[in-house]
Amino acid sequence: MRSAHTVEQVRAAEAALLAELPEGALMQRAAAGLAYAVIDLLGSAYGRRVRLLVGSGDNGGDALYAGALLARRGAAVDAVLLAERVHEAGLVAFRAAGGRLVCPTTRSGASSGTRREGRRPEVVVDGIVGIGGRPGLRPDAVEALAACAGVPVVAVDVPSGVDVDTGELDGPHVEAAVTVTFGTHKVAHLVDPASRACGAVHLVDIGLDLPEAPVEALQAADVARLIPRPDPDAHKYTRGVVGIRAGSAAYPGAGLLSVAGASTGLCGMVRYVGEVADRVREAHPEVVGEGRVQAWVVGSGGGERAGDALAAARQDGVPLVVDADALAHVDGPLGVPAILTPHAGELAAMTGADRAAIEAAPLEHARRAAERYDAVVLLKGRHTLVATPAGRVRVTTTGLPWLATAGAGDVLGGLIGALLAAGLTPYDAASVGSWLHGAAATLASGGGPLVAGDVARWVPHVVRDLIGAGSGGWENRPL
Structure with a gap:
């Protein structure tokens, strides 16, 4: 049975697991699964070009840690930060691994320490908002996506901008080629119209203990x-x-x-x-x-x-x-x-x-x-x-x-x-x-x-x- 749980159910299960694990272990599990899914999509890591779109939540942290792993495998990884504050430890790990911060060419100005966009990426990792985000995207996120139009997107957990618990859409959202989700499927992965935006869904087991799901798909x-x-x-x-x-x-x-x-x-x-x-x-x-x-x-x-x-x-x-x-x-x-x-x-x-x-x-x-x-x-x-x-x-x-x-x-x-x-x-x-x-x-x-x-x-x-x-x-x- 393919089970799809609600945000509340997932968060409760994550909280219970976090209490048993060393700090950061759960995010590292998720980031590793995400990085290997990107490698599977590209066929290899060395010399490939990857862009991260990073928001303020844990999905942004997953993306940064995955970017660090990809950089250590020889990929050229850059990141666009779409929030004033992002996951601090993830950002440190990303930069230490050789990842760099860039500003898309469609955006005006660049913050200190941020370079202008270089070569076009081969894949974009959507770490803009997580499962707690509301439908729709802010203009800066829309602009960052537009700068990579035509490039396949790997979404972290869910495509940013969809309603996770209802599968509904309201405003701009990510159209993913692949969605890498953690612990369980979410309702938006199965229910239209949001499921159309997910592309192929890849589930990474991170050890969650979950209750009965309200939405299922027979296998x-x-x-x-x-x-x-x-x-x-x-x-x-x-x-x-x-x-x-x-x-x-x-x-x-x-x-x-x-x-x-x-x-x-x-x-x-x-x-x-x-x-x-x-x-x-x-x-x-x-x-x-x-x-x-x-x-x-x-x-x-x-x-x-x-x-x-x-x-x-x-x-x-x-x-x-x-x-x-x-x-x-x-x-x-x-x-x-x-x-x-x-x-x-x-x-x-x-x-x-x-x-x-x-x-x-x-x-x-x-x-x-x-x-x-x-x-x-x-x-x-x-x-x-x-x-x-x-x-x-x-x-x-x-x-x-x-x-x-x-x-x-x-x-x-x-x-x-x-x-x-x-x-x-x-x-x-x-x-x-x-x-x-x-x-x-x-x-x-x-x-x-x-x-x-x-x-x-x-x-x-x-x-x-x-x-x-x-x-x-x-x-x-x-x-």
Whole structure:
């Protein structure tokens, strides 16, 4: 599990560890991890050019100590000080190792002992503000970044200028190629829009003892553990039966794709009730008609009859996956365990919030909706969020931009419904289904275009890899 902790949790854990360690030991651990990440990015240290942007906090100290280590390895390291007072011991170590202070050419004047900028750096280390900083950057920091425009940035802990605990952006911020974080991931590393600014995130273990995280991201081993497996004496009914009420004469494809997502072998039987039953049976001869189910999937392509389909499904008292057209008929708690699967536009229509506001603060709005509807809310996006009414959140980091294609959401709804019928909790079904959906799309794409039906066909391959050989190498895939 990739855990993302809040600033308060991290600071408490750091304080406890600092009480046990010699002074400066924790910063030295962080600085060493940072320096080696810079070397990995550059490929070597000797003769390479590195610039540090140094603020007043501990992130600035991390940057200075890392700069000292790089200088001792033969790198040409300079630093721009963006505060009157910076970490004193770090600055002493930096200068003793041969690091020099410079002033970017775009800035006017230079303080005593500070040289004008020399050759352009090959990498910039962002030590401007730490995890306690507010969103946005001061003008001098913006100016220092502008002087290095086009140079890859390695951010210390988080890209300066993002909101660490919410993943929100408000004003100028660093766009990092790599973020080196310490002890644990932070919310901004996983939650958009801030996670887009982090680049590749590299975690350095510094020995923190942390509590349960409020935000998590499933990893391959977690998904492998959660995938429902048939017992030796299982039959189709004990493995779970999912019902699909989706599609219409106007949108037959939605019904077919919802059934395709459900018919990936993760439950024992799929039932279909709707206007395109003949087309469903032709494409999926294993699918049967109305009867008892352990979960319903309702709404995709349902059109004007989506409300009636939702009402009929609710009468069975089983868990529900509510998608697309049926979301417009949800005005409060449904009285049964439920998963709502809106994108930002659909959530805006449900709640009256502005779509742009939801996209700017998806974590806040997903949590609010989960509490309001007393349901698990899966808010679709580049990093899909799965939120519970209690505020727990899982972030899906699998998938790729080619997954933004018509019908992909229909497949996702059916897939989640199958997992729900097979016995997973709504939270697990939604988060596992979203992970599998993204992973299947990655394989189906092969780096290029795909259509929604491809995603459904690749789900069994992903599951086979996961349960057949541990994580099947998925831990090392770029998901």
